[in-house]
Amino acid sequence: MAANSSSVQVTAGVSFAARLRFENISHEFLPGLATLHDVSLTADAGEVLCLLGPSGSGKTTLLRIAAGLQGQTRGRLFLNEREIAGPEVFLPPEKRSIGLVFQDFALFPHLSIIDNVRFGLTALSKDEARREAMNALKRVGLAHYADAYPQALSGGQQQRVALARAIAPRPAVLLMDEPFSGLDSRLRDMVRAETLEILRRSRATAIVVTHDAEEAMRLGDKIALLKDGNLVQVGTAQQLYNQPSNLFAAGFFSELNVFEGRAQNGVVETPLGRFSANGLSDGTAASVAFRLSAFDISEKSGEIPARVLSRRFLGVIELVELAVPGSEVPVRARVRCGALSGDDREIWLTIRETDVLVFARSDNSA
Structure with missing residues (x-):
């Protein structure tokens, strides 16, 4: 288990927090094999920005470009108003004041913890490097x-x-590539x-790569959703969840039942x-699109008759x-445990319209 977070920690901040644009x-990678398409995005000073998307969406490539491990084909990168790549x-990388946490931690097994932490502090004397490394360990509660x-x-x-x-090294920007993917769910x-x-x-600007929407919502002051190298939508967790720009964005933040139809007289007809x-x-x-939370279930009355095909107990809720x-096709719903009795299979549904989303079908590119 990780050390108790009540361990002695220091609060020294970074030298400055920068705006990365x-x-x-x-x-x-090769002509005609584009991994990023004209992406414009800003991580403001002191902000945690999450780069979210499926595998192959361009998240890690964008992070590597920020770190200086890879060059872009076109475009510019600015730290505050200073151009650092163009x-x-x-x-x-060593001139950018940008730190990087790798997915696999990349610790040296033959070095002690203090020596691992001071490894990059080459500009300092041995004593100064040890002091800064120990301060950093105190900040994460692991000085002991x-x-x-x-x-x-x-x-x-x-x-x-x-x-x-x-x-x-007190970087102006900290980059983290899937930093928690190797840990079990409880840890x-x-x-x-x-x-x-x-x-x-630390008050550093941070950019965190993840493919997990819930993780992005937990961590990010702002989330940038990418797909196939394109920036789909940028905003707060509430904005992306409540006002997704298209069906792909909606489906990335919640499971959906999707029905196709046509707009007629201001409405779309569905089952x-x-x-x-x-x-x-x-x-x-x-x-x-209907989120799985869009359904209130009753055994007595409602808007739509339905028959229970299967139930899966998941603790607080049931997947029905x-x-x-x-x-x-079956309609999937998440309902509170106890909403259904043990035996009744003929029920009624009432729809929560706040969990119903309508998009032009051309946006269906999930």
């Missing part, structure tokens, strides 16, 4: 492990050592919360009822598959 960034400029070796630490503790090594929640607290105390066409003109092909008139 990507301007029209494109990248191609057609005529390319600062090497200074003389231990990585193999003696848990996965969560190793992640915090990697974080200490990244913040020891991940704890280490993620501790890391966010450390980032807040679950008629819903506002959300401004679509008559005749426009539409996708109507339902047959409804007019739908060839």
Whole structure:
């Protein structure tokens, strides 16, 4: 287990928190094989920005461009208003004041924890480097492990050592590539919360890559959703969840039941009822998405008759598959445990319209 977070910690901040701006960034590994398409994005000073998307969306490539490990094909990168990468400029990684935490922690097994943390502090004397490294370990609550070796630490503790090594030089921007993916789910929640607290105390600008929407919502002041190298939507967790820009964005933040239809007289007809066409003109092909939380279930009355096909107990909620008139595929719903009795299979549904989303079908590119 990770060390108790009540361990002595210091609150020394970074030298300064910077604004990192990507301007029209494109990248191609080979001509015609683009990984990023004209991405413009800003991480404001002191902000935690999460880069979210499926594998192959360009998240890690964008992070590597920020770190200086890879050059963009087109576009510019600015730290505050200073251009650090562009057609005529390319600062090497060590000149950028940007720290990087790797997915696999990349700790040296033959070095003690304190030596791992001070490894990059080459500009300081031995004593100064040890002092800064110890301060960084105090900030992550692991100073008492200074003389231990990585193999003696848990996965969560190793992640915090990697974080200490990244913040020891007091970078203006900290980059983290899937930093919690190697941890089991229970440990991940704890280490993620501790890391966010450390980032807040350090006051560094941070960019975190993840493919997990819930993780992005837990960590990010702002989330940038990418797909196939394109920036789909940027905003707060509430904005992306409540006002997704298209069906892909909606589906990334919640499971959906999707029905196809056409806008007519301001509405779209589905097996679950008629819903506002959300401004679509008559005749426009539409996708109507229902979150699994969109259904209230009753055994006595409601809007739509349904039959229970299967139930899966998940603790606080049940995952239920339902047959409804007019739908060839089952409708999935998440309902509070106890909402259904043990035996009754014929029920009624009432739709929560706040969990119904309508998009032009051309946006269906999940």
